[in-house]
Amino acid sequence: MSKLQPVLFNIGWNACINCGACVAICPQEAGFVSPFDTIAVDRPCDIACLLCEQICPVETITHVPVERLNGSAVAVDR
Amino acid sequence: MPQTDYDLIIIGAGPAGSTTARFAATAGLKVLMVDKRQELGAPIQCSGAISGHGLASAGIDADPEFIHEAIYGFAIYDEHGNRKVHDYRQLKADEYGPQAGKKPLGYVVDRRRFDRYLMTQAERAGVDVWLKTEGLGYRPQEDGTCTVSLRRYNEAIHLRTRVIVGADGLQSQVGKWAGLQTHIKITELAGCLQFIVDGVETEGLLEIVTGHEWAPGGYAWVFPKGHGYAEIGLGVIATMTDKPARWHLDKFIKRSFFRDRFANCRILEVQGGGVPLAAPLRTQYADNMILVGDAARHVNPITGGGLHTAISGGKIAADFLVGHLGDGLPVQGGALEAYQLAWLAELGDKMWKLYGIKTDIFHNMNIGERDRLLYATMSDYFSPTSEFKKI
Ligand SMILES: Cc1cc2nc3c(=O)[nH]c(=O)nc-3n(C[C@H](O)[C@H](O)[C@H](O)COP(=O)(O)OP(=O)(O)OC[C@H]3O[C@@H](n4cnc5c(N)ncnc54)[C@H](O)[C@@H]3O)c2cc1C
Ligand code: SF4
Numbered sequence: 127m128s129k130l131q132p133v134l135f136n137i138g139w140n141a142c143i144n145c146g147a148c149v150a151i152c153p154q155e156a157g158f159v160s161p162f163d164t165i166a167v168d169r170p171c172d173i174a175c176l177l178c179e180q181i182c183p184v185e186t187i188t189h190v191p192v193e194r195l196n197g198s199a200v201a202v203d204r
Numbered sequence: 205m206p207q208t209d210y211d212l213i214i215i216g217a218g219p220a221g222s223t224t225a226r227f228a229a230t231a232g233l234k235v236l237m238v239d240k241r242q243e244l245g246a247p248i249q250c251s252g253a254i255s256g257h258g259l260a261s262a263g264i265d266a267d268p269e270f271i272h273e274a275i276y277g278f279a280i281y282d283e284h285g286n287r288k289v290h291d292y293r294q295l296k297a298d299e300y301g302p303q304a305g306k307k308p309l310g311y312v313v314d315r316r317r318f319d320r321y322l323m324t325q326a327e328r329a330g331v332d333v334w335l336k337t338e339g340l341g342y343r344p345q346e347d348g349t350c351t352v353s354l355r356r357y358n359e360a361i362h363l364r365t366r367v368i369v370g371a372d373g374l375q376s377q378v379g380k381w382a383g384l385q386t387h388i389k390i391t392e393l394a395g396c397l398q399f400i401v402d403g404v405e406t407e408g409l410l411e412i413v414t415g416h417e418w419a420p421g422g423y424a425w426v427f428p429k430g431h432g433y434a435e436i437g438l439g440v441i442a443t444m445t446d447k448p449a450r451w452h453l454d455k456f457i458k459r460s461f462f463r464d465r466f467a468n469c470r471i472l473e474v475q476g477g478g479v480p481l482a483a484p485l486r487t488q489y490a491d492n493m494i495l496v497g498d499a500a501r502h503v504n505p506i507t508g509g510g511l512h513t514a515i516s517g518g519k520i521a522a523d524f525l526v527g528h529l530g531d532g533l534p535v536q537g538g539a540l541e542a543y544q545l546a547w548l549a550e551l552g553d554k555m556w557k558l559y560g561i562k563t564d565i566f567h568n569m570n571i572g573e574r575d576r577l578l579y580a581t582m583s584d585y586f587s588p589t590s591e592f593k594k595i
Contacts, residue, residue, distance in 0.1 A: 144247045145476035147395050149375040153387045156341075156380035163375065177390050180442040183397040183449035183476045 132170040133189035135178070137162075141186035148178035148187060206347045209363040210236045210332075211529055213352045214371055215339035215378050217244055219511055220497025221371030222322035223262050223518025224525075229330040231526040236363070237326060238337035238354060245319035249477030250511070251398060251427055251435055252318065253410055255310040258512030262519050264325075266308075270317035272430035274308035276300055276408045278586040283415025283575055285461030288583040291409065295588050310410075312427050312435075313511075322515075337361075341381050342368045342493065344536060350492035367525060367535050368493050371518070374478055376499035382490035388501070390442055391566075392482035394422040394508065397449040398437025400473035404466060406434050412586075413438075414578045416571045418456050420444035422481070422508075423582070426462070433472065439479050439508065441566075449476070479508035481566075483559040484552055489540035496521045502551070505559040506585055506592075513551060520547050558592065 137160070148165045152158055153173060158166045165171075165178050170192045179187045212228055214221045217239035225237045252272065259266055277291035277300075292300040292309045300309050327333050337356040344350045345364075352368055354361045370378025379386040406428035413424040421441025429435045438456055440449050457466045480503050488500040496502065497514035504513060524543045533539060544552075565581060568574045584590060 143397075143474055143476045145249055145396075145478065146373075146375045147393070147476065147478035150478040150480075151388060151390060151393050156377045159375070159377075177442075180390060181393060181395045181478065183395045185448040185450065 131174065131191045131193070132172040133174045133176075134170050134192045135165055135167050136188050136190070137164050137167055138186040138188070141184045143184060145183060147181045147183060151177045151181045153177070205366070205532060206349055208349050208365050210234050210365045212236070212367050212369055212525060213238070213339075213363060213365040214369040216370070216372035216497075216499070217241075217323050217326075217333060217335075218319055218371060218373055218497060218514065219322055220499070220502070220514035220518045221369065222319070222326045223515040224369055224371060224496055224521045225331040225333075226322070226326040226329045227262075227519050227522030228525055229326065231522070231530075233526060233529065235326075235331045236334065236365075237323075237331050238334045238339060238356075240336065240338040242336055243316060243320075244323055244335075245315035245317070248315045248473070248475045250315045250475075251425065251437060252313040252315050252511075253310060253427060253509065254313060254511040256308060258310070258515065261512070262515035264322070264515065266311060267321060270313045270321045272312045272314050273428045274302065274408065275310040275312060275410055275428070276302075276308060277410075279407075279409045279411045280579065280583045280586065281411065281413040281415075281461075282579040283413075283417045288579075289409070290586050290588065292588070293408075312410075312429060339368075339372065339378065342378075344491040348534060348536060366492070366529060367540075369521065369525075370493060370495040370499045371497050372499050374480065374498040374501075376495065378493065379485065379488075379490075379495050379499060382493050384485065384487050384490060384495075386485060388480055388482055391421075392441075392480060394439030394441055394479045394481055395449045395476075396422070396437060396439035396479050397453050397474070397476045398425075398435055399453070399469075399471045400429055400433055400435050400475070401466075401469040401471055402433055403468040403470050404434040404436065412582055413456075413460070413462075414582055415575050416444070418460055419452060421566065422479075423578070424453075424456050424460075434469075436466065436469070437475075441481075479503070479510075481505050481508060481562060484555055488544045488547070491536040491540075494521060494525075494540055494543045500547075502547075502555070504555065505562045506581065513555070516551055517547060520550050554592065
């Protein structure tokens with residue numbers, strides 16, 4: 127797995143068809159999901175393999191890099 | 205055995221969960237099945253093709269409640285549009301056909317209605333079903349049972365059971381709870397998109413279009429959907445293209461040898477999903493836990509079909525659990541490996557063989573050769589002489 131900087135995913139809900147492919151490919155431990163059956167968007171992903179972005183049939187997942195400050199994530203580069 | 209609330213708690217009420225639940229309850233086990241959805245099968249992530257003998261394998265009648273259209277055969281296309289047709293109305297005319305006394309080869313089902321129908325059959329067999337109930341985790345206990353954590357309309361609920369069945373589909377979390385290796389490779393999960401359309405004629409056949417040009421790593425399809433509707437879809441492997449499935453589907457509709465046929469199509473529904481063209485999970489059990497259906501990756505690695513294998517696997521799981529729990533055998537310390545062995549013997553060994561064939565095709569780096577191999581394999585797979593007819 128890549129040792130990239132952690133990222134925070136963003137889902138363009140307008141295009142998302144709720145297909146679940148992003149969750150199916152995600153190598154994170156259990157529970158890295160949103161209430162809408164997509165990958166989680168409320169906390170950073172420290173694996174940052176970005177496979178979810180690759181598999182999404184409608185290309186609607188993007189990310190921003192985040193840094194950890196005192197244990198909580200802060201988005202940078204916005 | 206210590207007291208429990210249920211003998212089985214099944215997470216997920218798709219075809220695999222409902223079939224496991226129905227057979228287990230019919231044999232006298234006390235079963236709870238939960239699903240987080242408000243309407244089973246929705247949003248649809250499936251094309252709904254299933255063979256008649258697939259339904260029969262799990263004792264399911266072809267009920268008009270869930271059938272979109274009857275199917276009588278297959279047409280397999282190469283990348284140029286040449287096709288090989290296996291029309292069972294001609295190949296086995298005395299057996300298959302729309303006339304009285306004959307039968308369809310298979311069906312395209314409506315997953316919303318199919319899943320609801322299977323759930324209803326399970327409920328009628330005595331299963332408790334809770335919708336809007338999410339499985340959150342489970343923990344094996346020293347007395348040999350386990351506790352399962354659920355959330356039902358925001359309320360936290362903890363129940364004791366002997367075995368938890370993970371039937372929670374491709375996005376399965378149950379296997380992860382037990383620490384199983386469930387990760388699927390990006391080279392083996394097809395990203396799929398499909399449109400239900402009006403204005404496209406079909407002929408009672410499942411049409412499968414091969415060729416890297418149209419669906420790199422996967423294939424495209426045109427299925428009859430009843431009421432004069434059709435379904436056009438495809439799946440692609442992300443590492444074989446830098447474009448998303450949506451781009452490929454648009455290209456297939458506008459630029460393939462079907463462009464005239466699709467020229468007046470109007471889109472009625474948009475659906476998608478991930479289809480594993482992968483091997484079954486190597487380990488499908490843990491203490492107090494077994495996996496079934498997509499959660500165990502019980503999917504045909506050549507066709508991506510998982511309905512037949514989900515319901516056949518559900519029956520295998522239920523038969524095993526009824527015997528195992530009936531004999532008062534332990535469910536921890538590797539004892540549930542017997543389930544996996546039973547599954548391998550009945551279904552799994554065949555799926556591993558298919559996986560071998562599929563891998564040989566896609567490991568071929570020459571696109572022309574790969575296209576020829578896939579077309580030949582698909583054409584053979586659906587022929588009446590195929591050794592794999594049973595899945
Ligand atoms: C685009 C596409 C087309 C396909 N076409 C075909 C086809 O034509 N023919 C075919 O045979 N197969 C097809 N398949 C495959 C088929 O859809 C699956 O193999 C099948 O749905 C597997 O059934 P299942 O019961 O294992 O899982 P699912 O049908 O996925 O059911 C899982 C259930 O578990 C529930 N669940 C998940 N997590 C939880 C939780 N934590 N708590 C509570 N409930 C939970 C879900 O809500 C869902 O209802 C297709 C798949 C895709 C994506
Ligand atoms: S893969 Fe894309 S379309 Fe599918 S659920 Fe995830 S974000 Fe939505």
